[in-house]
Amino acid sequence: MIQSNQLSEVVSLIDVTKAYGSYGRETLALKKVSFRAHLGELILILGPSGSGKTTLLTLLAGLQSPTEGTVYIFGREVKEYSNRELQRLRAVRIGFIFQTFNLIDSLTVLDNVMLVMKFGGLRGKEAFIRAMDFLDRFEVKQLSKASPRTLSQGEKQRVAVARALVNGAPLIIADEPTGSLATKQGMGIVGLLRRSVNEENRCVIIASHDERISDYADRVLYLSDGVIAAPEIHGNS
Amino acid sequence: MYTLKILFGQPLRFFLTVLGVALCVTLMLFLLSVYQGVAEGSVEYVRSNDADLWVLQRHATNILRSTSMLTGTHGDIMSNLAGVSAVSPILFVMVSVKMKDCAPIVYLTGYDLESRRGGPPAIVRGRGVSDNNEIVLDRSFAAKYDVSIGDDVIIKDDTLSVAGFSRGTNMFVIQYAFVALKKAQEISGFPEIVSCYQVMKDEGADSLDIVDLITSNIPDVAVYDHKTFLENNIQEMESGFLPLLYVVALIGAIVLMTILSLILTINVLERRRDFAVMKALGAPNGFIPSLVIKQGLILAGTGVVLALLSFFPLVRLVEKVSPEVSTVTSMSQIMLVTAAVGVISLASSVIPNRKLKHIYPLEVFK
Numbered sequence: 246m247i248q249s250n251q252l253s254e255v256v257s258l259i260d261v262t263k264a265y266g267s268y269g270r271e272t273l274a275l276k277k278v279s280f281r282a283h284l285g286e287l288i289l290i291l292g293p294s295g296s297g298k299t300t301l302l303t304l305l306a307g308l309q310s311p312t313e314g315t316v317y318i319f320g321r322e323v324k325e326y327s328n329r330e331l332q333r334l335r336a337v338r339i340g341f342i343f344q345t346f347n348l349i350d351s352l353t354v355l356d357n358v359m360l361v362m363k364f365g366g367l368r369g370k371e372a373f374i375r376a377m378d379f380l381d382r383f384e385v386k387q388l389s390k391a392s393p394r395t396l397s398q399g400e401k402q403r404v405a406v407a408r409a410l411v412n413g414a415p416l417i418i419a420d421e422p423t424g425s426l427a428t429k430q431g432m433g434i435v436g437l438l439r440r441s442v443n444e445e446n447r448c449v450i451i452a453s454h455d456e457r458i459s460d461y462a463d464r465v466l467y468l469s470d471g472v473i474a475a476p477e478i479h480g481n482s
Numbered sequence: 483m484y485t486l487k488i489l490f491g492q493p494l495r496f497f498l499t500v501l502g503v504a505l506c507v508t509l510m511l512f513l514l515s516v517y518q519g520v521a522e523g524s525v526e527y528v529r530s531n532d533a534d535l536w537v538l539q540r541h542a543t544n545i546l547r548s549t550s551m552l553t554g555t556h557g558d559i560m561s562n563l564a565g566v567s568a569v570s571p572i573l574f575v576m577v578s579v580k581m582k583d584c585a586p587i588v589y590l591t592g593y594d595l596e597s598r599r600g601g602p603p604a605i606v607r608g609r610g611v612s613d614n615n616e617i618v619l620d621r622s623f624a625a626k627y628d629v630s631i632g633d634d635v636i637i638k639d640d641t642l643s644v645a646g647f648s649r650g651t652n653m654f655v656i657q658y659a660f661v662a663l664k665k666a667q668e669i670s671g672f673p674e675i676v677s678c679y680q681v682m683k684d685e686g687a688d689s690l691d692i693v694d695l696i697t698s699n700i701p702d703v704a705v706y707d708h709k710t711f712l713e714n715n716i717q718e719m720e721s722g723f724l725p726l727l728y729v730v731a732l733i734g735a736i737v738l739m740t741i742l743s744l745i746l747t748i749n750v751l752e753r754r755r756d757f758a759v760m761k762a763l764g765a766p767n768g769f770i771p772s773l774v775i776k777q778g779l780i781l782a783g784t785g786v787v788l789a790l791l792s793f794f795p796l797v798r799l800v801e802k803v804s805p806e807v808s809t810v811t812s813m814s815q816i817m818l819v820t821a822a823v824g825v826i827s828l829a830s831s832v833i834p835n836r837k838l839k840h841i842y843p844l845e846v847f848k
Contacts, residue, residue, distance in 0.1 A: 303844055335764030336763065351487045351488060352483075
């Protein structure tokens with residue numbers, strides 16, 4: 246019998262170890278890590294630099310494979326996906342927010358958002374209307390024709406969030422999304438992500454060393470030296 | 483969209499690259515046009531003189547680079563053979579024309595004024611030779627040395643009046659000039675000698691029979707039908723000129739490919755992070771390579787357009803400065819060069835696309 250939490254499960258890691266380097270000189274970035282994430286959850290992976298947070302995110306996004314253990318993305322083991330399927334997954338079902346925003350400076354704000362819609366298969370007028378709607382939702386519509394290089398840090402991050410959410414991806418992966426922002430701006434972004442969880446039933450996984458985000462999280466996983474210390478439940482949803 | 487923004491993001495680089503492409507395309511077009519001009523100038527004489535048979539001294543295969551000497555007796559013998567309706571002698575002599583401060587060489591062609599066979603392929607100004615004291619010059623020769631119709635030119639001790647200018651008689655390194663056969667023989671110093679004969683057969687006569695008759699009556703001659711003789715001359719012209727043309731054209735193509743490869747590779751390396759982001763965000767497999775290919779095609783296409791816009795004025799300028807450079811440009815040449823540039827632009831994207839393979843989406847998490 247299928248449990249309801251299985252239906253809403255987005256990703257899960259079971260005893261995942263990730264090692265870098267050649268045999269005999271390996272560095273373990275993750276050691277026997279296990280956890281599950283579901284729709285309607287905002288999970289914070291908290292830990293200092295070098296604790297393995299980013300490695301964990303890249304495994305969740307299917308950007309690399311574990312050395313040991315199993316990663317399931319949307320109910321299917323990651324190694325069962327072809328490269329093409331993983332590309333499609335990242336284009337349509339996973340949204341990314343990076344610490345340094347990674348907007349493409351040679352494109353306008355609108356083009357940046359529409360580019361991922363193109364990857365997801367949406368083009369033309371429909372894509373334009375949806376992109377403008379998302380820019381409006383994140384209060385950057387007036388900057389649609391601007392180059393990202395002319396934007397403030399806070400504006401850039403809002404565009405980056407719009408880009409991550411515009412394809413309706415159920416899983417949003419955010420790597421240090423507040424790292425380049427002032428406190429108020431940073432918490433504003435996390436608030437937007439919290440709203441997308443509450444209103445759109447998405448699953449948001451944030452990796453950060455910023456403990457203030459824990460106020461917005463349903464669960465906080467403490468990662469230290471590649472090991473999850475202890476799960477903690479918050480009641481913010 | 484992104485392709486154009488990559489290209490126009492660096493306007494000076496775009497302009498210089500297009501300029502480089504345009505120069506290479508112009509070079510290739512110019513070489514082809516010169517080749518076509520030389521080809522026409524070299525063999526148009528043979529092509530337009532459609533004799534049934536050409537008779538030369540044995541082992542001589544063409545009139546461009548082989549020596550042939552026959553006597554008047556040979557012509558008399560052939561005139562009396564069954565199936566032969568007419569025989570026209572031609573004498574080719576390389577002589578210098580005395581000008582004010584130089585003495586350029588011409589390929590003096592003496593032909594029979596009665597039959598008028600062996601004369602200039604086309605007269606573009608003035609008229610043909612009508613007596614022993616006239617000469618027809620190639621039009622580019624006349625332009626280069628500023629000779630007008632009615633002027634006198636001196637060859638050896640003879641003064642000849644310029645009666646007209648001819649076309650299709652410029653072999654690039656030397657030009658034809660036409661005089662009466664008698665005059666050419668006087669100038670050569672051998673009144674009985676000719677270079678070859680054009681033979682016209684009677685209607686219904688078999689060419690092979692006539693060839694047999696000629697070779698059995700005159701053992702030391704070679705006889706060619708018009709098609710074979712034209713092919714011989716084309717082959718001779720190409721063997722002397724084409725290798726040089728190919729080498730220069732190849733250099734142009736290599737330079738073009740180098741320019742495009744370099745620029746496309748720089749564009750990839752400069753946008754390494756953008757491409758890594760695209761890969762992380764799920765760009766389909768062919769999307770990023772197609773950006774590189776499109777860049778190459780846009781640069782090449784713009785270069786071709788610029789080259790075509792500047793080519794014809796440039797050719798007119800070159801022909802004005804150096805009249806001996808006569809070019810012939812055709813639509814098929816333009817199509818050929820455009821297709822070649824398209825292929826080169828595609829080939830140029832190979833190296834940058836290999837670089838793309840080494841850009842990983844994980845880089846965006848650094």
